[in-house]
Amino acid sequence: MDDLLCPPSSFLPPTSSSQFCTVGHQVLEFVSQDLPEQWLFHDGMMSKNVDGELWPMGSTLPRSPQLSELPPPSLLLANPQCHAKRRGRKPGPRSDGRHSVGHVQAERQRRDKLNRRFCDLRAVVPNVSRMDKASLLADAATYIAELRSRVASLEEETNKALEESPTAASRGGPASKFLQVDETVEVRMMGRDAAAVV
Amino acid sequence: MDDLLCPPSSFLPPTSSSQFCTVGHQVLEFVSQDLPEQWLFHDGMMSKNVDGELWPMGSTLPRSPQLSELPPPSLLLANPQCHAKRRGRKPGPRSDGRHSVGHVQAERQRRDKLNRRFCDLRAVVPNVSRMDKASLLADAATYIAELRSRVASLEEETNKALEESPTAASRGGPASKFLQVDETVEVRMMGRDAAAVV
């Protein structure tokens, strides 16, 4: 049942490892190489309607139909970036409406809002070393610090270059981007035998 | 016993609300203005030893003494940034060693590792609009995009200024090479954790 939501074309051999050898630059390359978890672009509301279909012994939670309205399967097949292999717990067989019916829904909504934010944070951070949430946060922090230091050095260099030739700023160049390679090469290991230049 | 870990000087009036007005810019100002939650710098291992002391009906979990070794109280008083008001659930009255004794510890360790990462992500992101985790992630993503666009514009400006006056490049800079970013950078592995750009 799981394979219906995640088409087999996006499935990978279980021997993952050692992909994306020299892909690097810093231009936000797409990250659709492996997908070990659900860390991909959250196209719309996707990770909402997972129970009742994914898990065979689904919970009988009365999900509100205007919120968890699952898209037609054609649209589902067009977007192979749902969570490939679910890791967590099953949606529990609870739902005895004792005193927390909408609470579990609200918590679920909050949870996958947070997961969406994780997804699009991962979309803007290159070189995410591992796929954990913790590593993503650490890489985001180091990337922000690195970007900030690069901005500082570039500002300093721009000031020096501009006081060298004050007329340079008013010209229109052919917009060829350059990347300063000293002091910010920073080869980062992505696995056992792969690296990426940031 | 609780007050020893969290000194009363860091306690807040219960009427929190409306902090972090316009503090921002982007220069990594310190964020020690209000502390509505535990989003502060995680000085060392602090959020580990919280149960059994904070909650009156604490769990009787046998925490390993070499991991949750709390620092001397003098160091604790010097750093008043523990979590002020705990929000979550109590550490459950379980701990019946049926089949998951170290599992709850491992999960707890993972949880506050993630919280530490949240803390030091929050340390490098300015303008954190609200104190939620979700807002922090969203602000981090937008801040990364903003920093990146600023780097791009600064690089373009630097290049224009440098190709206007080519004597600036041969100035006293320490071998500042420039590398065009459109062509592939070939990283060659020299060992297990070393690489060379050729």
Next chain:
DNA sequence: GACGACACGTGAAAC
């Protein structure tokens, strides 16, 4: 009391 945000313990999958 309802809503929002967190942390907790726990089952289950991946490594």
Next chain:
DNA sequence: TGTTTCACGTGTCGT
């Protein structure tokens, strides 16, 4: 095997 990461439901606290 054991370790690690994740999602789930739930209790609790503060608006």
